[in-house]
Amino acid sequence: VRRWLITVSSDRDLEDLRTAVAAVGGTMADDPPIPLGAGEQVVEADGPDDLRDRLSAHPGVMKVSPDTPKHPFG
Amino acid sequence: MAKVEALIEVEVEVDRALTRFMAAGVTLDAGRRQIEEMMPAGIAGTVTYRPTAKPIPMFVPPSDFRAPSGLEALSAFGEPAESGDVTSATQVLPVQADASALDELRARPGVRVWPNSAISFFPVDCRPFRPGVTVDEIRELLAVERIWSSGHRGEGVIVGVIDQGIDGSEYPVTGGFNRAGGQQPGAAAIDSHGSMCAADVLVAAPEAKLYDYPFLVPRSSSALAMFSAVLEHRRLDGTPHVVSNSWGFVAVPPKELDPTNEIWDLDHPLHRKIREVISSGAPVVFAAGNCGGPCPSGACQQSSIGPGISIHGSNSLEEVITVAAVNSAGDRIGYSSQGPGMFAQEKPDVAAYSHFFGNFGPGRPGGDGTPFDNGTSAACPVAAGVVALLLSRFPGATPAQLRDAVVDGAGGSAWSADTGHGIVNAGAAMELMEAATA
Numbered sequence: 418v419r420r421w422l423i424t425v426s427s428d429r430d431l432e433d434l435r436t437a438v439a440a441v442g443g444t445m446a447d448d449p450p451i452p453l454g455a456g457e458q459v460v461e462a463d464g465p466d467d468l469r470d471r472l473s474a475h476p477g478v479m480k481v482s483p484d485t486p487k488h489p490f491g
Numbered sequence: 492m493a494k495v496e497a498l499i500e501v502e503v504e505v506d507r508a509l510t511r512f513m514a515a516g517v518t519l520d521a522g523r524r525q526i527e528e529m530m531p532a533g534i535a536g537t538v539t540y541r542p543t544a545k546p547i548p549m550f551v552p553p554s555d556f557r558a559p560s561g562l563e564a565l566s567a568f569g570e571p572a573e574s575g576d577v578t579s580a581t582q583v584l585p586v587q588a589d590a591s592a593l594d595e596l597r598a599r600p601g602v603r604v605w606p607n608s609a610i611s612f613f614p615v616d617c618r619p620f621r622p623g624v625t626v627d628e629i630r631e632l633l634a635v636e637r638i639w640s641s642g643h644r645g646e647g648v649i650v651g652v653i654d655q656g657i658d659g660s661e662y663p664v665t666g667g668f669n670r671a672g673g674q675q676p677g678a679a680a681i682d683s684h685g686s687m688c689a690a691d692v693l694v695a696a697p698e699a700k701l702y703d704y705p706f707l708v709p710r711s712s713s714a715l716a717m718f719s720a721v722l723e724h725r726r727l728d729g730t731p732h733v734v735s736n737s738w739g740f741v742a743v744p745p746k747e748l749d750p751t752n753e754i755w756d757l758d759h760p761l762h763r764k765i766r767e768v769i770s771s772g773a774p775v776v777f778a779a780g781n782c783g784g785p786c787p788s789g790a791c792q793q794s795s796i797g798p799g800i801s802i803h804g805s806n807s808l809e810e811v812i813t814v815a816a817v818n819s820a821g822d823r824i825g826y827s828s829q830g831p832g833m834f835a836q837e838k839p840d841v842a843a844y845s846h847f848f849g850n851f852g853p854g855r856p857g858g859d860g861t862p863f864d865n866g867t868s869a870a871c872p873v874a875a876g877v878v879a880l881l882l883s884r885f886p887g888a889t890p891a892q893l894r895d896a897v898v899d900g901a902g903g904s905a906w907s908a909d910t911g912h913g914i915v916n917a918g919a920a921m922e923l924m925e926a927a928t929a
Contacts, residue, residue, distance in 0.1 A: 422712055422760050448712075451719045451760075454767065459760045461712045469751065482751045482759050487709040487738045488790055489655060489684045490778040491868025 418463050420484035427458045429477045437478075438462050441471035494539060494587040496607040499596060500549065501582055502558050503529050508548035508579035515545035522546070526584050531602055537592035541585065548579035553603055556581065616818045616846070617786040617825030623852055623863030624819040626694055629844045632819060633877060634918030635695050643883040645696025650879050651724075651731035651773075652692065652872065653717045654685035654738065656705035661856045662689035666730070667703035668720035676703035681850070682857045687864050688737050688872040690850035690857070695876035695917055696883065702731045709738065711753060711761045714805075718764040725771045732882055734768060735875035737778040737868035739806045742792035743833075754803045757834060762805055769810045774890040776875040777806040778867035779815045779839040780828035783909075787826050788866075798829040798908050802839060807832030812878070812894050815839035815910050816870035818846045823909045827867055830908040840894070841901045842910035843870040843877070877917045885924050892927070896920040 421443070425434060435445040443464025450458040461484060462468070469481040505511055515522040522545030529546055530538065550561035558580035567574040585607060588596075597604050630636070638644075649665065657664050659677020667676025679685050689701055702724065704717040721734055746755050753759035769775050782791035782801035795801055806813055806828075816827040824845055832838025849864035850857040878893050885892075900920030902913030 420710060420712065422715065424760055446712075448716075451712075451715055451764075453719075453760055453763060459712075459715060480751070480758070480760070482711070482753065482756065483749060484710050484712045485740065485752060487706075487711070487714060488741045489709075489866075489868055490737050490739060490781050490788075490871070491684050491687055491864075491866035 419466055419468070421462045421464050421468050422459050422482045422484045423462055423472065423478060424453065424457055424459050424480040424482070425477050426479065427452065427456050429458070431460065434460065434477070437472070437475050438464065441465070441468065443468050495590050495593060497586055497588055497593055498605040498607045499530070499584045499586055499588075500553070500603040500605060501529055501531060501584065502552065502556055502601040503579060503582040504558070505548060505579045505582065507576040508550075510576050512545070512548050526586070529582050529584060531596060531599060534588070534592045534596065537589040539587045541587070544585045546582040546584050549581045549583055550577060550579060552580040556601065614822045615785065615825040616822045620824070620846060621818055621820070623846045623848050625848055628819055629694055629847045629873070632844060633695055633873070634916050635880060637918030638880050638884055638921050641884065643880065645699035645876065645879045645883045647886070648696060648699045648733065648879040648882045649702055649731040650692045650696070650699050650875055651702040651704055651721050651734040652685055652688050653704040653706050653714065653734060653736050654688050655679060655683050656685045657689040657701060657703040658683065658686045658856075659703065662686065662693070663700045664689070664703045665700045666724070667705070668717065668724070669705050674705045676705065679703070679705060682860065684737070684868065686857060687850040687869060688735060691864055691869050691872035692735060692876040692879065694849060694873050696879040699876065699879045699883070706738065711759070715761045715764050718761070718768050721768050721773065722764070722771060725768070725773060729772075732773060733875050733878050734773055734775045735872045736776065736805070737866070737871045739778065739780050740804050741780075741782060741788070741790045741795055743794040743800055743803060753805065754833060762808060765805055765808060766810055769890050772890065774812060774878050774893050775810070776812045776814060776871055776878060778871035779813050780806060781826040781866050783825065783827045783829040785825050799831055800833065801828035802830055803833040807834040807838045809835035810890070812841070812874060812897060813839040813911070814867060814871045814874045815842040816845040816867045817842045817910060817914055819844060821914055827909070830911070837906045837911070839911040840898050841874065841912055841915050843874040843915045845869040845873070874915050877915050877920065880917055881920055881924060884921060885928070888924065892924070896924045899923050
């Protein structure tokens with residue numbers, strides 16, 4: 418299971434997206450979506466390594482990006 | 492009159508020149524005596540020599556000299572047996588001479604005067620690291636006094652620190668963000684990484700205030716949320732004015748396995764959010780990272796160590812100011828990540844100082860369990876503090892104007908993979924901005 422960031426249009430029904438993510442083996446986080454640019458929003462999800470492929474054909478999903486770990490540089 | 496270091500090349504045929512060259516090194520006096528024998532007449536009183544100086548035989552003269560080339564004789568040196576010694580065409584004499592004497596020599600036929608330039612060995616401060624220095628010494632190196640003397644010390648400027656949280660009882664946290672149930676701004680311990688970053692912003696801009704964006708879950712999503720909060724804060728009242736980021740990746744995944752990883756994908760939401768923040772008028776400063784050679788951080792994976800692969804992700808976006816680390820002597824610190832960047836090539840943009848007693852060290856708030864503020868994590872907020880200081884002097888400056896001033900003020904010299912365009916200098920940056928607005 419990996420962490421993912423899913424970009425969808427800002428008018429996308431997030432409950433419907435939650436169902437779609439669950440249908441392909443993922444779990445959408447409860448955190449509020451993060452607005453991005455004009456007309457987009459980003460939600461977090463846990464999901465299988467191929468979540469991007471599994472959601473690629475799903476209507477309204479614009480991008481699926483990895484949510485990767487960061488390290489302090491001190 | 493001060494003497495100038497120079498190399499004087501004269502036409503002197505010396506038999507068995509290499510043997511004689513080696514003999515000149517046997518005693519200090521031998522080298523000096525050889526130079527004096529070969530020195531053109533009439534300038535003896537205006538020339539001195541370093542104790543180790545000796546003539547250097549040359550076998551291929553400058554093209555406009557009369558002496559024949561000895562290049563052919565050297566071709567025998569590739570044989571696996573001893574070759575005969577050769578005759579010099581010219582000799583190069585290292586001297587210290589009056590400028591007027593050098594001018595006179597330049598006019599003579601058969602004499603050439605060359606510069607004897609200082610050469611840097613680009614020393615690297617590597618484990619064990621050289622000792623730390625005080626904040627006052629760093630302030631002097633940054634030339635902050637040139638701005639402070641005009642009455643500006645970062646007042647009215649707020650720097651957002653996206654990190655692991657700041658101790659607000661020690662440092663001037665006036666706002667920030669966290670998700671519900673998370674750590675509140677200013678609530679971190681004094682020995683936190685974020686408290687170190689806070690201390691280091693204040694090196695150049697001691698009157699700046701801080702917004703604390705505690706980045707306790709170190710993932711893209713947390714960073715994305717923090718930058719989103721920055722944007723919302725800016726929408727509300729135009730603050731914070733600068734954002735400092737001392738974090739990033741320590742591994743590079745293979746592109747074919749992870750093409751949308753933010754190391755490879757410029758359209759990753761985090762990168763786009765950072766561009767939004769910069770577009771809103773706030774400069775964003777990033778640490779280059781600690782995965783440079785020859786002494787990378789132990790956290791770095793092999794895929795991310797060394798030139799060309801150690802500055803990546805948001806830290807290598809063209810729009811941000813990417814900061815490498817040097818010590819107080821201006822030596823690159825041996826873990827500081829090296830360019831070119833994996834997005835924008837000319838990364839780092841600049842270097843700034845690290846290894847000083849800011850939050851950590853003898854008598855400092857964070858104690859001396861950590862010997863001094865360290866990493867490009869310290870260098871980044873030092874540079875962010877310089878940007879804040881410039882903003883207090885030039886309140887309307889844009890991110891691009893500030894970036895240009897910081898880069899050009901660092902010397903604006905040819906870019907290097909180790910330290911970018913040079914070391915941040917607040918005074919020089921201010922003078923450039925003053926000249927631009929005059």
